Amino acid sequence: MRVAILTHGKFPDRAKTALGILRYGDHEVVALLDRDRAGQRVNDVVSDVQDAPIVDSMADAPDCDALVVGIAPIGGGFDDSWRDDVRTAIEHGCDVVAGLHYFLSDDDEFARLAEECGVDLRDVRNPPDDLTVAEGTAGEVDAQVVLTVGSDCSSGKMTTCYELREAARERGLDAAVVPTGQTGIMISGWGIAIDRVISDFAAGATERLVRQAGNHDILFVEGQGALAHPAYSGVTTAILHGSQPDSLVFCHVAGNEQFGGYPSFDIPPLPEYVELYERMSSSLGGSTVDAGSINTKDLTEQEATVAVTEFGEAIDAPATDPVRHGCDEILDAIL
Amino acid sequence: MRVAILTHGKFPDRAKTALGILRYGDHEVVALLDRDRAGQRVNDVVSDVQDAPIVDSMADAPDCDALVVGIAPIGGGFDDSWRDDVRTAIEHGCDVVAGLHYFLSDDDEFARLAEECGVDLRDVRNPPDDLTVAEGTAGEVDAQVVLTVGSDCSSGKMTTCYELREAARERGLDAAVVPTGQTGIMISGWGIAIDRVISDFAAGATERLVRQAGNHDILFVEGQGALAHPAYSGVTTAILHGSQPDSLVFCHVAGNEQFGGYPSFDIPPLPEYVELYERMSSSLGGSTVDAGSINTKDLTEQEATVAVTEFGEAIDAPATDPVRHGCDEILDAIL
Structure with a gap:
């Protein structure tokens, strides 16, 4: 799977999701979106992981299958400065994968746009709804x-x-x-x-x-x-x-x-x-x-x-x- | 507020919600619903709390403002054997108050019936939706x-x-x-x-x-x-x-x-x-x-x-x- 990863202002030290995927994932990372480091490459900053170009926004990223939100801020909120990138991704037919407490699928604009464009919004932090208490087993x-x-x-x-x-x-x-x-x-x-x-x-x-x-x-x-x-x-x-x-x-x-x-x-x-x-x-x-x-x-x-x-x-x-x-x-x- | 409290099969030892209200609440308890003890009175079983008759079902309870589900089973599920009592309460114009993980307001039958009868389903275990992480303050x-x-x-x-x-x-x-x-x-x-x-x-x-x-x-x-x-x-x-x-x-x-x-x-x-x-x-x-x-x-x-x-x-x-x-x-x- 070809993915772009959003890390605005947080790469590398505050972008552990992005780093984890770059280091251990099977994904091909086509670009990092980080406006503070646009023009650099991943390996200019971190040497021992998969390399990729760093670009300013989703509009500058190569074609890919999904945009991954690669940051996990305290509290898990959605930063509205990311909205343009998520919108662009959906319009380009990319799925969007996020691990925030704020579910993209609960966002009216994203939900509507995703339906129109036929892409999935995958909120991986959304737990199964049939959980129970521990049995100690x-x-x-x-x-x-x-x-x-x-x-x-x-x-x-x-x-x-x-x-x-x-x-x-x-x-x-x-x-x-x-x-x-x-x-x-x-x-x-x-x-x-x-x-x-x-x-x-x-x-x-x-x-x-x-x-x-x-x-x-x-x-x-x-x-x-x-x-x-x-x-x-x-x-x-x-x-x-x-x-x-x-x-x-x-x-x-x-x-x-x-x-x-x-x-x-x-x-x-x-x-x-x-x-x-x-x-x-x-x-x-x-x-x-x-x-x-x-x-x-x-x-x-x-x-x-x-x-x-x-x-x-x-x-x-x-x-x-x-x-x-x-x-x-x-x-x-x-x- | 006049309330009936449901405790089927659990009063007194496994009905701590009921006991708490009987002992510390300002409510007037008109009846306990407990099919295992119907015909007894609360004070036959527990002496140092507000007294009330124990009846078989909501149909046998005096008029009141609300039915309180007074049991908190492990896991917080809704026992379907309580359904008739909740239905009867709603049909008699009583609010229903529960502290289960299973929200009465998410139950299609109860939600529809409550709307028809103009009563509230109050799930007190439903937390506010604007919670955040602790600041240590x-x-x-x-x-x-x-x-x-x-x-x-x-x-x-x-x-x-x-x-x-x-x-x-x-x-x-x-x-x-x-x-x-x-x-x-x-x-x-x-x-x-x-x-x-x-x-x-x-x-x-x-x-x-x-x-x-x-x-x-x-x-x-x-x-x-x-x-x-x-x-x-x-x-x-x-x-x-x-x-x-x-x-x-x-x-x-x-x-x-x-x-x-x-x-x-x-x-x-x-x-x-x-x-x-x-x-x-x-x-x-x-x-x-x-x-x-x-x-x-x-x-x-x-x-x-x-x-x-x-x-x-x-x-x-x-x-x-x-x-x-x-x-x-x-x-x-x-x-």
Whole structure:
């Protein structure tokens, strides 16, 4: 599938959906729409992903099958400055794929235009309507279940899952990712955006995903939010208890000390944070933080080596930067 | 307002909405509909609440303004054996008030009939549509904030809130309850059913309620679920972090050792459970379990005294059964 990805003003650091598709998706990306970087190419900014031209608007993009909204702003709203691009995409016969809380299919103009032009508006954050409460049965699944958890949102939980999947497959294992957020759903083509689910059903939706993934050697469940986060800790808890993991992999961005978007809230000291995850897990089956994943992309090679070592000491478990140094330390620890 | 309350087969132990209204509401209850107890009176079964006749069906109930669905089954579904009563109520010109996940107003037959008969279908679990993520600002409210938490669902969190409100008012304090569930909303006439909110917004909805309640001496926030519950721990976490309480009151039903409806899941040992709540709280402001509330209704007077003492020792805080022995121990501990 040929896609254009909208990231206005947010690429690369605040465009994790776009980055995920560029790095792990099967899609051919024909262009990024980012008015702040028009004229550049993806690889001018990020080197280790699929390359594509960056253009100012949908009007400048090559023909493609779909426009993907590749940003997930806090709160999941639709920015009206994107309206022209979405309109142009629909008029050019492109489907539009988005993972916002605001559903494009609920937008009168887009819904009408999409019908006229015969294209689909796919809101991947729209959950199934037959969800129920958890039964506490995820632990019965015939697979090793590994959950990525983190110190904050955007701490590398999804990236770590996909890197681990590739590394496990290279070792001959039948591995799959269980996607719980919009980017994972866009990459893997299935999943449920747990943060959009009615809170009573969030653990139940996670349990359903784990059971649905089912028969693999190993499942990497994508965690969401963080257990000490001021806004999203409920989602994190529901996924932790709904998935009943065998192992936790703790994810962190080197140097981060406050929650993103919440500058008055400190990230807890990492040893305490690990203990909090393990205590919360202990009430349902119980799992431990067996390994750590740290994002060192803003550090030099030498700084990164130090950061990985210090991080491993802080969480008292083997650690690595999976993108920079590979996944061996994590796989050796959890297998 | 004159109301009938439907509790078929569930009164009193599995009908906490009905019990809450009978005990704390301003409503005149003209009848309970419970086919398993038709012919009895409420006070034959529960002595310390408003009395009312128990009848077989809505056809046998005296005239009234509204039928309230007074049960909250796991999952919040509508039991089709209630359909005749709801239909009869609407045809008799009664509003129907329910706190189910299944919205009566989404039921084609009820919606059509209600329109024909000019009555309202009030689904109190239907949340506002303008909710957002939490900002972490509940702690700024000018009131002491006390959150009831528990070992399980139906562990007395709402009851404790209303008992504490009355006891605090008797001491001359300006006290209010912040309702987070269907029964509290029916009793107090405002609130949001947090378990029905999109999980990303659950902490934000709680924060909004606390700020909306605002200027009182003391706010008693109704907790939901339990931090170690297999299905509802996410809701519990969102309320804990969204309300940023000054004090926690831990609620428990004497003798309960497994989660209700989840017989293979043990309730954690209470000292560990208290520590789990305090650790989860510590990442946002931090509060301690300052008092305990235990439901001893199935015990003799002598057994109850022993249970209260043992419970207080287990949670290492002053404790009482607020319904049986009053709230002084709790108020003295938190004020």
